[in-house]
Amino acid sequence: MMTARLHIALGLAALGLGSTGCSTFGRLVGHRQHIFVSNYKDDTVSVIDCDTDREVNVIAVGDSPVGVAVRSQRPLVAVANSTGKRVTLLDPKTMEIVRTVGVGEVSEHLVFSTDGSLLFVTLPKSGRVAVIDPDAGQVQGMIDIGRKPKRLAASPDGRRLYVLLHIKNGGIAVVNLATRTVQATIPTGAFPTDFALTPDGKRLLAASFDDDNVAVIDTVALKPIATWPVATGFGVLVHPTKPLLYSMDSFDGAVHVLNYETGQAVTTLEPGDFPTYSVITPDGKYLYVVNEDSSSITKYDTETNQRMERVAVGGQPANAVIVTGP
Numbered sequence: 001m002m003t004a005r006l007h008i009a010l011g012l013a014a015l016g017l018g019s020t021g022c023s024t025f026g027r028l029v030g031h032r033q034h035i036f037v038s039n040y041k042d043d044t045v046s047v048i049d050c051d052t053d054r055e056v057n058v059i060a061v062g063d064s065p066v067g068v069a070v071r072s073q074r075p076l077v078a079v080a081n082s083t084g085k086r087v088t089l090l091d092p093k094t095m096e097i098v099r100t101v102g103v104g105e106v107s108e109h110l111v112f113s114t115d116g117s118l119l120f121v122t123l124p125k126s127g128r129v130a131v132i133d134p135d136a137g138q139v140q141g142m143i144d145i146g147r148k149p150k151r152l153a154a155s156p157d158g159r160r161l162y163v164l165l166h167i168k169n170g171g172i173a174v175v176n177l178a179t180r181t182v183q184a185t186i187p188t189g190a191f192p193t194d195f196a197l198t199p200d201g202k203r204l205l206a207a208s209f210d211d212d213n214v215a216v217i218d219t220v221a222l223k224p225i226a227t228w229p230v231a232t233g234f235g236v237l238v239h240p241t242k243p244l245l246y247s248m249d250s251f252d253g254a255v256h257v258l259n260y261e262t263g264q265a266v267t268t269l270e271p272g273d274f275p276t277y278s279v280i281t282p283d284g285k286y287l288y289v290v291n292e293d294s295s296s297i298t299k300y301d302t303e304t305n306q307r308m309e310r311v312a313v314g315g316q317p318a319n320a321v322i323v324t325g326p
Contacts, residue, residue, distance in 0.1 A: 033324045034092065035279060035288055036077050037297065038065035039314025045079060046313040047095060048288075050281070050322070053299060053309045057095050061088045067109035070321040073116035076134055077321065080107040080121060087121055089134055092323045099137040103130045109151050109319075113177070114158035122149040122163075129163060131180070143180050145173050151194050155219070156201040164188075164195050170208055174222060184222050188215045194277065196238045196245070205245055205260055207232040214245060216260055228263035230256050235277040239302065240284045248275040248289070255289055257305065267305050271298035277319040290317045 033050035038061075045065060047057040063084025070077050076098070077090040085105050089098045103121055107130070110121040118140070119132040129143040129152070143161070150166040161175040163182075170188035172195065175181065188195075189208020196205045197219075204217040209232050216226040233250025243261040253273050257266040272291030280287050280302070287300040295317060299309040 031324065033281065033322055035297065035320050035322050036068055036070070036090070036092065037290065037313050037317045037320045038068050038079055039295075039316060040064050040066060040082075040292075040318045041315030044314045045077075045090070046317070048297065048311055048313070050286075053311050055311060055313060058314065059090060059095055059097070061090075061097070066318045067107070067122075068319045068321045069110045069112050069119070070323050071112045071116040071119075071134070074135070075323065075325065076112075076116075077323065078110050078112070078119055078134065080110050082106055082108055087119070087132065089137070093325065101132050101134075101137050101139065103132075103139060109149075111152040111154055111161075113161075114154050114156060120152050120154075120161055122152060124148045124150070124166075129161070129175075141180065143175055143182075145175075145182065147171075147173070149173070150192070153195065153197045153204070155197070156199075160219075162195070162197070162204060164192055164206065166191060166193065168210075170206075172204065172206060172217065186217055186222050187224065188217075189213050189227070193232065193234050194236045194248075196236045198238055199240050203260070205236060205238060207236045207247055209233065214247065214258070214260070226263065228258060228260065230258050230265070233275070235275065235290075237278060237280050237287070239280065240282060242284065244302075246278070246280070246287060248278060250274050250276055250292075255287075269300060269305060269307070271300070271307070272296055272310070276317075279320045279322050281322060282324060288320065288322075290320050292316055292318065 035048040037046040045059040049056045063081035067080035079088040086102045119134045121130040151164040153162040163173040165171040172186040174184040176183045188206040189211035191210045215224045231249040235248035237246040245258045245260040247256045255269040271289040273293035278289045289298045297311045
């Protein structure tokens with residue numbers, strides 16, 4: 001079975017590219033939680049009710065959805081339609097499409113600005129990041145990165161955009177959002193596939209696929225301060241209240257849990273086939289692992305690290321976000 005990562009690689013290869021996000025949850029009024037999962041093969045987004053751990057809706061978005069992001073202010077879920085060269089915006093309350101925005105080339109990952117007024121989308125073909133006004137439904141401009149952008153993260157103070165560079169030498173481009181220019185590039189390991197920002201914004205944890213390690217980066221000094229060996233793949237997460245890193249070891253079907261302050265291994269989970277970009281609840285109680293080749297989501301209790309549930313979703317799920325609301 002051809003997986004989403006291979007579809008993307010082939011599609012980008014046809015454009016002269018290699019294979020290459022990070023808003024993961026939003027808080028609305030109330031406490032009910034839903035997970036929105038992009039299903040690459042089915043051209044859909046699955047919606048899972050976290051109270052029942054069952055799929056409650058399937059939204060047709062078309063054109064190979066990959067990255068997803070959520071805005072808590074004026075609730076909105078954004079989906080990158082990779083082969084459609086556009087972004088689809090969903091209302092998470094009505095679960096309906098609000099509008100679509102064309103970006104002119106393959107889109108892959110995205111993230112909202114800290115205040116929710118802008119949406120940033122990676123365009124790996126041209127080495128740029130598109131800047132979208134999500135409410136007007138218009139591309140506002142482009143940020144020239146110069147190298148292949150992959151995942152994105154916005155700093156808590158709203159001043160910076162961090163852009164993971166999926167290149168041989170690896171790196172993170174630091175974009176000054178006031179000028180929309182790259183102010184620095186932080187070294188990482190080879191071909192990084194994902195990174196995660198700690199809740200306080202003081203550390204970035206970047207997973208190097210080729211080097212099988214995670215670099216711990218000081219966001220004030222803009223340099224690595226530690227490197228921990230751990231098997232990596234497509235996806236890393238940080239616990240919102242504990243110094244724990246979850247590394248998706250995609251090809252071995254495992255998730256490695258690591259203390260990122262000490263580098264000590266905690267445990268290894270075995271969720272399903274090809275775990276990829278996943279989510280953790282805002283309170284840190286539950287981890288939901290997206291299993292691309294199993295077309296499922298596996299739920300874990302993060303206190304006991306015990307598997308609780310497996311939920312079927314669409315074909316080749318690629319990414320997920322959690323929305324908390326009524």
